[in-house]
Amino acid sequence: MAAAVLRLRRLDGVERPAIATPVPAPGRVPIVLLDAGATVDCDPDWLVQWARLGAVLARVRHGVAAPRIGLLSNGEEATKGDALRKAVYPRLERIPGFVGNVEGNDLVGDRVDVVVTDGFTGNVALKSLEGAARAMVGVVKDCLFATPESRAAAEVILPAFLETYEEHDPESTGGALLAGVDGVCVISHGSSTARAIRQAVGVAERCASAGIVEQLKATLRDAG
Amino acid sequence: MAAAVLRLRRLDGVERPAIATPVPAPGRVPIVLLDAGATVDCDPDWLVQWARLGAVLARVRHGVAAPRIGLLSNGEEATKGDALRKAVYPRLERIPGFVGNVEGNDLVGDRVDVVVTDGFTGNVALKSLEGAARAMVGVVKDCLFATPESRAAAEVILPAFLETYEEHDPESTGGALLAGVDGVCVISHGSSTARAIRQAVGVAERCASAGIVEQLKATLRDAG
Numbered sequence: 001m002a003a004a005v006l007r008l009r010r011l012d013g014v015e016r017p018a019i020a021t022p023v024p025a026p027g028r029v030p031i032v033l034l035d036a037g038a039t040v041d042c043d044p045d046w047l048v049q050w051a052r053l054g055a056v057l058a059r060v061r062h063g064v065a066a067p068r069i070g071l072l073s074n075g076e077e078a079t080k081g082d083a084l085r086k087a088v089y090p091r092l093e094r095i096p097g098f099v100g101n102v103e104g105n106d107l108v109g110d111r112v113d114v115v116v117t118d119g120f121t122g123n124v125a126l127k128s129l130e131g132a133a134r135a136m137v138g139v140v141k142d143c144l145f146a147t148p149e150s151r152a153a154a155e156v157i158l159p160a161f162l163e164t165y166e167e168h169d170p171e172s173t174g175g176a177l178l179a180g181v182d183g184v185c186v187i188s189h190g191s192s193t194a195r196a197i198r199q200a201v202g203v204a205e206r207c208a209s210a211g212i213v214e215q216l217k218a219t220l221r222d223a224g
Numbered sequence: 225m226a227a228a229v230l231r232l233r234r235l236d237g238v239e240r241p242a243i244a245t246p247v248p249a250p251g252r253v254p255i256v257l258l259d260a261g262a263t264v265d266c267d268p269d270w271l272v273q274w275a276r277l278g279a280v281l282a283r284v285r286h287g288v289a290a291p292r293i294g295l296l297s298n299g300e301e302a303t304k305g306d307a308l309r310k311a312v313y314p315r316l317e318r319i320p321g322f323v324g325n326v327e328g329n330d331l332v333g334d335r336v337d338v339v340v341t342d343g344f345t346g347n348v349a350l351k352s353l354e355g356a357a358r359a360m361v362g363v364v365k366d367c368l369f370a371t372p373e374s375r376a377a378a379e380v381i382l383p384a385f386l387e388t389y390e391e392h393d394p395e396s397t398g399g400a401l402l403a404g405v406d407g408v409c410v411i412s413h414g415s416s417t418a419r420a421i422r423q424a425v426g427v428a429e430r431c432a433s434a435g436i437v438e439q440l441k442a443t444l445r446d447a448g
Binding site: 072083107117132 | 264265299306307331341358361362370377378385388
């Protein structure tokens with residue numbers, strides 16, 4: 001990430017980069033979560049910048065015409081949140097598409113298309129989602145392979161499971177974007193397979209073709 | 225919660241109460257997550273106090289002989305974390321059972337028995353876990369009821385699913401404890417059914433019979 005910031009440099013109007021991770025949610029395009037771990041101690045202004053970037057990513061990468069933006073908090077009410085959230089909230093109210101505070105479960109729901117938070121909380125939330133999903137897959141597997149009867153039934157059900165799994169597999173979705181640098185930077189896992197890297201290159205190609213950097217710059221320019 | 229603090233008063237050596245939520249994890253007793261939302265802006269000392277309380281709860285409520293305690297962070301390395309985590313880490317190192325930083329996925333794993341964090345992060349993590357688990361249940365249901373063949377197979381598999389679900393249902397586990405007050409206080413959902421309330425009363429009875437408050441006091445006294 002340091003290399004990307006040094007080589008590509010930051011966009012004008014962005015003080016820190018953010019990792020924008022697509023979170024797979026059932027029955028809809030992925031939700032853009034940022035920051036998922038680039039910057040842990042945050043100035044309120046940075047979250048406002050990331051909200052603007054996230055909306056562009058939701059629009060250009062995931063095809064959401066008018067992205068709804070939520071601030072990740074410990075309750076939906078405007079009064080909820082710690083000191084950082086209370087400082088950020090009134091600034092976000094000036095941003096088109098801001099719908100207010102959202103909660104951890106909204107990262108897999110249909111209330112918003114972009115969830116903005118500091119990199120510490122974003123990382124904890126993302127790994128909690130991944131952990132719970134993996135634990136549930138384990139429970140399902142145990143149930144499917146428990147007895148000869150369940151194994152026979154599993155053969156009927158597994159194709160549908162695998163299709164859904166494939167749709168939401170990070171190897172299929174192509175990974176996170178580093179938002180706020182002057183270029184397209186896709187972040188893959190250290191353990192990425194050849195297939196995951198091919199998907200990531202595909203995402204980079206599509207983002208570049210769609211002129212995502214120019215759209216980010218235009219949005220930041222309009223925000224003044 | 226305010227009523228509980230006013231009526232029961234705080235334990236000596238505890239500056240703020242914490243909500244200690246049992247997080248169901250596959251194949252093991254629940255993990256104690258605290259704080260799950262009582263106190264959002266935290267002094268490092270409070271997290272240290274909660275770590276001690278959490279270890280007593282894991283021992284007395286969940287029967288863990290020597291609870292392992294983790295600090296929820298954005299990576300396992302000791303250098304990970306925001307300013308609060310960096311201030312808390314060296315203080316936690318003096319606590320018996322502290323194993324270091326843990327991540328969101330460890331809330332459903334087997335590395336630790338107690339996870340300590342501020343109430344903001346704890347609340348976001350808990351709701352992320354719940355959201356992902358609920359989304360996965362939805363996906364499983366859709367797969368099971370997709371076709372006449374899958375519905376027939378589902379009849380074979382559902383009993384095992386439901387048994388696992390029942391084990392981990394918050395209505396079965398009896399809810400969170402308010403840690404740090406001089407008494408036993410079980411926190412239930414506003415939407416609790418009669419059955420959930422009966423379980424909660426059972427938890428309160430067992431905690432009181434086991435002398436949990438005396439054990440909390442002894443631990444705080446030993447900590448000086």
